[in-house]
Amino acid sequence: MLLAGMTLLAASIATGPEPGSRIPAFSLPDQTGQTRDFASLKGPKGLVLVFFRSADW
Amino acid sequence: MELQVHSAEFRKRGLNVAAISYDSVAVLRDFARRRNISFPLLSDDQSRVIRAFGILNESIEKTSSVFGVPYPGTYVLNQAGAVTAKYFEVEYEERVTASDILARQFGAQPAASPSGATGKHLSITESSSARMAIGGQKLALILTIEMQPGIHVYAPGVQGYKPVSWEMSAGQAKLPTRFFTAVAWPKARMLHLKAIGETVPVYEKSLRLVREFTVPSNQLLREATGPDGRMTLEGVFRYQACDATTCYNPETIPVRFELQVLRHDTERVPEALRRKTGG
Numbered sequence: 633m634l635l636a637g638m639t640l641l642a643a644s645i646a647t648g649p650e651p652g653s654r655i656p657a658f659s660l661p662d663q664t665g666q667t668r669d670f671a672s673l674k675g676p677k678g679l680v681l682v683f684f685r686s687a688d689w
Numbered sequence: 690m691e692l693q694v695h696s697a698e699f700r701k702r703g704l705n706v707a708a709i710s711y712d713s714v715a716v717l718r719d720f721a722r723r724r725n726i727s728f729p730l731l732s733d734d735q736s737r738v739i740r741a742f743g744i745l746n747e748s749i750e751k752t753s754s755v756f757g758v759p760y761p762g763t764y765v766l767n768q769a770g771a772v773t774a775k776y777f778e779v780e781y782e783e784r785v786t787a788s789d790i791l792a793r794q795f796g797a798q799p800a801a802s803p804s805g806a807t808g809k810h811l812s813i814t815e816s817s818s819a820r821m822a823i824g825g826q827k828l829a830l831i832l833t834i835e836m837q838p839g840i841h842v843y844a845p846g847v848q849g850y851k852p853v854s855w856e857m858s859a860g861q862a863k864l865p866t867r868f869f870t871a872v873a874w875p876k877a878r879m880l881h882l883k884a885i886g887e888t889v890p891v892y893e894k895s896l897r898l899v900r901e902f903t904v905p906s907n908q909l910l911r912e913a914t915g916p917d918g919r920m921t922l923e924g925v926f927r928y929q930a931c932d933a934t935t936c937y938n939p940e941t942i943p944v945r946f947e948l949q950v951l952r953h954d955t956e957r958v959p960e961a962l963r964r965k966t967g968g
Binding site: 645646647648649650651652653654655656658660661662663664665668670673674675676677678679680681682683684685686687688 | 692699700702703704705706707708709710711712714716717718719720721726729730731732733738739741742743744745746747755758759760761762763764765766767768769770771772773774775777958962963964
């Protein structure tokens with residue numbers, strides 16, 4: 633979006649499923665220990681799913 | 690967490706928010722409590738889901754305590770679980786913030802400064818790529834300059850005229866200039882002035898200037914931020930305008946950006962919960 637040329641670096645990182653394709657199924661515990669999958673997380677229009685580095689550092 | 694602030698805006702648009710990291714449930718519980726996070730934080734302890742998505746950061750040594758982290762990024766998924774958009778940070782690129790995603794996904798406007806400045810020959814609108822920021826975050830500061838018909842200003846590199854310049858300096862925030870990158874100057878048009886036989890680089894009509902600002906951390910952030918969490922960045926835009934017949938005196942116009950700074954979390958999870966090196 634910003635400065636031209638930055639996209640040149642994009643090749644060096646992996647960004648997973650491309651637009652149009654389905655994400656892999658998953659099932660993980662949340663902060664309360666409850667197991668969640670996509671169906672239990674999504675809203676009426678879908679889900680914003682964020683991968684972040686860590687809450688620990 | 691910026692995402693917590695924006696999760697209500699996503700929900701209004703029918704999208705729930707969830708976040709995945711390689712942290713344990715205990716770490717996430719502590720983090721959610723300290724940061725008042727109400728959306729689900731999912732624990733991918735063994736990085737299995739991170740691997741299944743194909744976004745494990747492989748450039749990290751396997752013996753490092755940090756091994757197992759993903760390339761950070763965000764997917765917008767429809768009802769069926771298909772990706773409609775994704776936003777990944779590229780190294781050195783500005784951090785993708787929730788407000789960026791709102792802006793790109795839903796056309797929410799970037800925050801404009803309350804005061805657009807109008808000079809004699811042009812008008813300037815200030816905006817930024819995010820209205821909320823945390824320490825260490827990078828965001829874009831943007832000046833959109835609309836010149837009056839027939840007016841041109843001089844691009845950097847011109848001889849004999851004052852080129853446009855945009856300085857961000859002290860201002861209220863008293864920040865050293867190292868927090869601002871140089872301006873990305875657009876390509877100028879070469880204008881031939883028949884009357885004097887000169888060819889000069891100029892900008893006409895409209896001009897969009899972008900530079901990156903790194904929000905400072907720690908002590909500097911505290912000094913630069915008001916008690917209400919507002920940070921004001923001040924600077925000046927200088928130019929010399931000419932039309933077909935006349936060159937006017939150089940002008941200096943103040944420009945101003947206002948950001949809301951979110952409290953930076955410097956507190957770590959308790960020692961007992963931290964991931965052990967080599968784990």
